[in-house]
Amino acid sequence: MKRIALITLSCLALLACSEDKAESDQQKAGVEALQQLTVYKTPSCGCCGDWVDHVQQNGFATDVVDQQSVAHIKDRFGIPAHARSCHTAVTDDGLVFEGHVPAKFAKDFLASRPANAKGLIVPAMPLGSPGMEYQDQFNPYTVYQLNNDGTLSEWASVASYEEQF
Numbered sequence: 001m002k003r004i005a006l007i008t009l010s011c012l013a014l015l016a017c018s019e020d021k022a023e024s025d026q027q028k029a030g031v032e033a034l035q036q037l038t039v040y041k042t043p044s045c046g047c048c049g050d051w052v053d054h055v056q057q058n059g060f061a062t063d064v065v066d067q068q069s070v071a072h073i074k075d076r077f078g079i080p081a082h083a084r085s086c087h088t089a090v091t092d093d094g095l096v097f098e099g100h101v102p103a104k105f106a107k108d109f110l111a112s113r114p115a116n117a118k119g120l121i122v123p124a125m126p127l128g129s130p131g132m133e134y135q136d137q138f139n140p141y142t143v144y145q146l147n148n149d150g151t152l153s154e155w156a157s158v159a160s161y162e163e164q165f
Helices: 002-034 046-057 071-076 103-111
Strands: 036-041 061-066 088-091 096-099 117-122 141-147 152-158
Touching (some): 071 088, 103 117
Parallel strands (some): 096 117
Antiparallel strands (some): 036 088, 088 096, 141 152
């Protein structure tokens, strides 16, 4: 009788664990689906590759598309000419991350996307931003929110290297 009880308890424990694992796998799949990026860049840009490494190390899955020019991608997603950088990352549902946007801010944006926003932008290529690390040099920069109407508003101000992570 004790043996039957132990077998029954063991089976119930295994069933509970497998249900918890299935639920956990479903939750992870949902998070991963939100974190898929297609990154458009030129094949010769090393800092773009370093930024891709940065977002991958921070939980994003990436599909890198090398093109000789990415201007048409920036045009398609409405990146203002004065705010462009070297690469453009796009989520499956059309949200954009232009330039060296830290993964920390991309995750925050995806978690609490404002209704009037379609992405984040770090114009140019600020020294010390993710992918633009060089020795111990750092230039403060601003992360902008790209609004649906094409305007920009400040999302975050990055005053130190450590604030990016």
